[in-house]
Amino acid sequence: MALGVDYAAQQCAVARTLEVVGGRWTMLIVRDCFFGVRRFSDLREHLGVSRAVLSERLAQLVDDGVLARVPSGGREAYDLTPKGLALWPVLVALLAWGDEHASPGGARRLFSHAACGTDLDRAGGCPACGLAPPPHDVVMRPGPGSTGPQGPGRVSAALQQPRRLLDPV
Amino acid sequence: MALGVDYAAQQCAVARTLEVVGGRWTMLIVRDCFFGVRRFSDLREHLGVSRAVLSERLAQLVDDGVLARVPSGGREAYDLTPKGLALWPVLVALLAWGDEHASPGGARRLFSHAACGTDLDRAGGCPACGLAPPPHDVVMRPGPGSTGPQGPGRVSAALQQPRRLLDPV
DNA sequence: CAGGTTCGGTCTGGTGACCGGACCGTTCGC
DNA sequence: GCGAACGGTCCGGTCACCAGACCGAACCTG
Numbered sequence: 382m383a384l385g386v387d388y389a390a391q392q393c394a395v396a397r398t399l400e401v402v403g404g405r406w407t408m409l410i411v412r413d414c415f416f417g418v419r420r421f422s423d424l425r426e427h428l429g430v431s432r433a434v435l436s437e438r439l440a441q442l443v444d445d446g447v448l449a450r451v452p453s454g455g456r457e458a459y460d461l462t463p464k465g466l467a468l469w470p471v472l473v474a475l476l477a478w479g480d481e482h483a484s485p486g487g488a489r490r491l492f493s494h495a496a497c498g499t500d501l502d503r504a505g506g507c508p509a510c511g512l513a514p515p516p517h518d519v520v521m522r523p524g525p526g527s528t529g530p531q532g533p534g535r536v537s538a539a540l541q542q543p544r545r546l547l548d549p550v
Numbered sequence: 551m552a553l554g555v556d557y558a559a560q561q562c563a564v565a566r567t568l569e570v571v572g573g574r575w576t577m578l579i580v581r582d583c584f585f586g587v588r589r590f591s592d593l594r595e596h597l598g599v600s601r602a603v604l605s606e607r608l609a610q611l612v613d614d615g616v617l618a619r620v621p622s623g624g625r626e627a628y629d630l631t632p633k634g635l636a637l638w639p640v641l642v643a644l645l646a647w648g649d650e651h652a653s654p655g656g657a658r659r660l661f662s663h664a665a666c667g668t669d670l671d672r673a674g675g676c677p678a679c680g681l682a683p684p685p686h687d688v689v690m691r692p693g694p695g696s697t698g699p700q701g702p703g704r705v706s707a708a709l710q711q712p713r714r715l716l717d718p719v
Numbered sequence: 720c721a722g723g724t725t726c727g728g729t730c731t732g733g734t735g736a737c738c739g740g741a742c743c744g745t746t747c748g749c
Numbered sequence: 750g751c752g753a754a755c756g757g758t759c760c761g762g763t764c765a766c767c768a769g770a771c772c773g774a775a776c777c778t779g
Binding site for chain 4: 724725728729731736741746
């Protein structure tokens with residue numbers, strides 16, 4: 382975000398969390414990382430964010446320990462750290478609310494448990510197994526409210542195919 | 551937030567949710583509403599936000615159907631609508647992450663199920679009852695990481711007492 | 720009923736964040 | 750060796766946010 386001032390004085394855990402992931406693009410970057418988008422140019426293409434802002438946000442997320450900058454095939458890539466992976470419940474909650482209250486036409490994407498194929502419930506749990514699968518055991522596919530690829534790019538097209546979360550595009 | 555442009559083009563439910571509650575102060579306002587803060591001046595005192603911004607955010611939240619502006623005792627008050635109450639899981643997720651990853655010294659606040667007194671787990675569920683109680687059945691109290699009232703005001707002091715959520719201060 | 724206070728705002732000028740677009744060093748393919 | 754792609758940085762304009770001043774309505778006080 383940042384709230385601009387006195388981080389240390391922020392009592393509430395909500396405020397502290399928003400200090401890290403409350404910025405304008407931050408949560409969308411994290412979302413794309415869960416979707417398997419790892420490279421600077423891919424993030425830029427999919428999000429439509431300016432280079433300068435993306436660069437700054439990524440640096441900040443790495444600094445905060447949410448992402449790790451790793452070389453991959455000669456290029457740089459950004460992977461979620463355990464601290465970043467722990468944001469999965471936040472993403473699930475945001476997703477559920479958006480599907481319920483801001484998505485006329487139905488859910489844009491559906492999620493299911495890779496192990497048993499059951500669709501996840503609103504809390505990210507698997508009704509069949511009785512527990513919430515970690516993101517790498519979750520498969521994403523377009524839902525009834527999907528209107529095709531978000532943009533013309535390679536990344537948007539890839540995310541329209543059923544795919545396992547955290548699997549690099 | 552807003553993401554500034556083409557709201558309708560936002561495919562992802564996460565982006566749509568952030569359009570509504572991703573703004574700089576929005577989620578903190580919603581949090582305070584869950585805590586029972588209902589009045590303009592109380593929100594201003596507790597959040598330390600400027601009048602202009604608070605006024606604009608509240609109007610936007612009312613417009614989006616998250617809050618309802620209701621007269622109360624001759625003055626105005628803002629209450630969470632069902633759509634706003636549905637943000638409870640988001641708040642719980644943000645809270646849990648902040649406690650886990652951004653709160654040296656332990657949780658600032660603890661939450662328990664009013665009906666049975668059991669502390670809630672990280673997902674907002676009651677381990678004893680096996681379900682997630684709605685916010686008005688949740689009691690909040692200072693946790694081990696609390697360092698006293700956040701500010702000198704009446705509201706901050708009230709929120710240091712054990713109290714049921716949604717109960718007006 | 721006059722005067723002051725509280726409440727719930729709006730208005731204004733300054734500052735910092737975000738934007739698109741240009742530029743730049745390194746790496747890759749050929 | 751050369752051009753293109755990658756992963757940034759730099760720059761000027763715009764926009765959101767900030768503190769502080771101002772303002773009308775309601776309420777209390779004498």
